[in-house]
Amino acid sequence: MKSLTLNTPKQSINNVMVGENVRIFDFVNAYGCSIDDGSKIGAFVEIQKGAFIGKNCKISSHTFICEGVHIKDNVFVGHNVTFINDKFPRATNPDGSMQTDADWKLEETIVEEGASIGSSVTILCGITIGKNAIVGAGSVVTKNVAPGTTVAGNPAGIIKKTS
Numbered sequence: 001m002k003s004l005t006l007n008t009p010k011q012s013i014n015n016v017m018v019g020e021n022v023r024i025f026d027f028v029n030a031y032g033c034s035i036d037d038g039s040k041i042g043a044f045v046e047i048q049k050g051a052f053i054g055k056n057c058k059i060s061s062h063t064f065i066c067e068g069v070h071i072k073d074n075v076f077v078g079h080n081v082t083f084i085n086d087k088f089p090r091a092t093n094p095d096g097s098m099q100t101d102a103d104w105k106l107e108e109t110i111v112e113e114g115a116s117i118g119s120s121v122t123i124l125c126g127i128t129i130g131k132n133a134i135v136g137a138g139s140v141v142t143k144n145v146a147p148g149t150t151v152a153g154n155p156a157g158i159i160k161k162t163s
Contacts, residue, residue: 015031021037028046044062051067052071057077062079074114079120110127113131127144135151139152141156
């Protein structure tokens with residue numbers, strides 16, 4: 001699989017702000033977002049407008065990072081992780097008309113420094129995953145995860161606290 005490594009000072013490429021030494025593999029769909037220095041983006045990842053990836057992050061393949069997701073420095077995101085940004089998604093309004101951007105409320109999600117998110121995790125919107133927290137593979141995160149806490153399951157529950 002081919003990748004693109006950018007070794008130049010921060011620049012905007014196709015409306016994406018990209019830092020130094022960022023490695024982006026083939027088949028990434030990124031637009032209107034920011035990827036900071038030293039981060040690695042795996043194949044088949046989508047990063048939507050307004051999303052932010054911090055420094056030295058590893059975003060594994062097949063991950064969906066939607067608008068309103070802010071991932072801070074040194075975060076690991078496993079394969080097939082899905083973030084959600086709308087608590088009540090609908091295709092149409094009560095009158096049957098298609099919804100537009102004006103018909104829903106963006107709910108932001110924050111992933112703090114050093115957090116680790118296992119493969120196939122779903123993260124509901126409007127929450128914070130704390131500094132150095134760990135989310136076990138296959139979990140569904142429905143509420144905030146405290147710093148230094150390990151959670152797993154559906155819904156994700158506390159397994160261990162280290163801080």
